Amino acid sequence: MTAQRLFAVIGDPIGHSHSPLIHNTLFRHLGEDAQYIALRVRPQGVSAAQSLLRDNALGWNVTIPHKAAVMADLDTVDTTARQYGVVNTVKNVGGQLQGYNTDGYGFLAGLGQWQQELPGQKVLVLGAGGSSRVVVQELLQAGSHVVLANRNRQRALDLAAQLPEHLQGGLQCCQLDEIQAQERLLVVNTTPVGMSPHVDEAPLTKEQLQGTAVVYDLIYNPWRTRLLDHAAALGAVVLNGWPMLFYQAMKSQEIWREEALPSAVVADVYQEVTAFVERQG
Numbered sequence: 001m002t003a004q005r006l007f008a009v010i011g012d013p014i015g016h017s018h019s020p021l022i023h024n025t026l027f028r029h030l031g032e033d034a035q036y037i038a039l040r041v042r043p044q045g046v047s048a049a050q051s052l053l054r055d056n057a058l059g060w061n062v063t064i065p066h067k068a069a070v071m072a073d074l075d076t077v078d079t080t081a082r083q084y085g086v087v088n089t090v091k092n093v094g095g096q097l098q099g100y101n102t103d104g105y106g107f108l109a110g111l112g113q114w115q116q117e118l119p120g121q122k123v124l125v126l127g128a129g130g131s132s133r134v135v136v137q138e139l140l141q142a143g144s145h146v147v148l149a150n151r152n153r154q155r156a157l158d159l160a161a162q163l164p165e166h167l168q169g170g171l172q173c174c175q176l177d178e179i180q181a182q183e184r185l186l187v188v189n190t191t192p193v194g195m196s197p198h199v200d201e202a203p204l205t206k207e208q209l210q211g212t213a214v215v216y217d218l219i220y221n222p223w224r225t226r227l228l229d230h231a232a233a234l235g236a237v238v239l240n241g242w243p244m245l246f247y248q249a250m251k252s253q254e255i256w257r258e259e260a261l262p263s264a265v266v267a268d269v270y271q272e273v274t275a276f277v278e279r280q281g
Contacts, residue, residue, distance in 0.1 A: 005034035006056055007256070010041040010049055010070075011063035016221065018277060019061055022249045026261075026269050041066065047073050050090070050097065059091045059256040061249070067130055074099040083164060084134050089252040100255050103134045106248025107218075108142075110239060114186065114214050119143035122184040124212075126176065126203045127191035128155040131218060133162065135188055140167040144186075147172045149179055176203060181210035187231075189217040194225035202226040212236050218244060223278055242277060246270055 009019040015038070023036035041049040046066050050073045053060055062070050067086035071077055074090065077099040081087045087099035108115050121144050125136055128150040136159070139146050148171060150156040156173035163171065193203040199222050209215065215231035218241035228238040250266055 005032070005058065007034065007036040007059050007061075008039050008053060008057055009036070009061040009063060010039050010046075010053075010066060012040055012042055012065060014038045014040045014063070017063065018245065018273070019063075019249060021276065022246060022269070022273050023253070025273050026250075026253065026265070029265050029269050043069065046070060053090075054092060054095055054097060057092060059089070059252070061252055062088050062090065064130075071099060073097065080104065084137065085162065086130050086134070088248065089255055091256055100252075101134070102248040102251035102255070103131065103244070104138045105251045106244040106246070107135055107138055109247035110241065110243035111186075111216060112239070112243070114237070115142065117185060121145065121186065122182070123147070123186045123188065124149060124179065124184055126150075126187065126189045128152075128159045129190060132190040133159055135190055135218075136160075136171065137163060137167065139188075140170045143170075145170055147174060147179075149174050149176045151176050179204060179208045181208060183211040184213070186214045186216060187212050189215075189219065189225075189227055192219070194222075194227050195219045196221045200226060202230060204230070206230040206233060209234055209236065214239065217241060220245065220277070242274065246273070 007023060009017055017038045020036050020038050027034045046069045067088055070087050075096045081099050081101035084101050087101055089100040089102050091098040119142060123139050123144045124147050125132055126149055136146055136148055148156045153173060153175045160168060160171050160173055189203055191203050193201050209230055214237040215228060216239040217225050217227050219225050220240045220242040231238050250261060254260055
């Protein structure tokens, strides 16, 4: 392995990350001599870490809590990432650092066939963190009517104010405890409620989910959260966050390579890594 074939993900914590599994499996399927590593980077060390990576890596991903902080060290940021206010993919072009965000692409890919149904539909998004901003923007751009619910209503209102002005009319904000059962296409959970080790928690009750066709929880550890258990008991379609992680990773690879990946290889890698992670979770 040479320094030119090194890739990474930075975050804190980072030990739980499945990104090395995904990317290194892809390299193996492609027969490439490359390596992808996970680096724990403290908040105060983001600039130093990116300086080191600038000299040693072709590209890296960025996860919590550094997605906004990394932008200060980048030479350029693409339009989508700037609208989101966060970067999750950095490309190193001869020492020039370019920032991108592939989370929106991964979110829609994880939604699968249901994304075709989004225009005009009622959608409920839980949580007002960084992931929520990406999700809400993608849903509004697709023509959905979105309700953003958070434990603190003001935080939801603050997120709404950061969205492009032409999208704000399609969004309503409320508190989680105000959610009532009603007919809606989709509920998306962007909060960490229900994530391991707090697997007995759920951001909504079964009663609040009544009338929902699809529940999409961005958590994938555990593989099926209590929220998804509630939804399945009501007959709803349930989706977890694993496909989003996988497909945003594939999009990052395409940015680094400046070309599309072979679809057959992507399908084989997805099948292999999904089977492994599902067994673990």
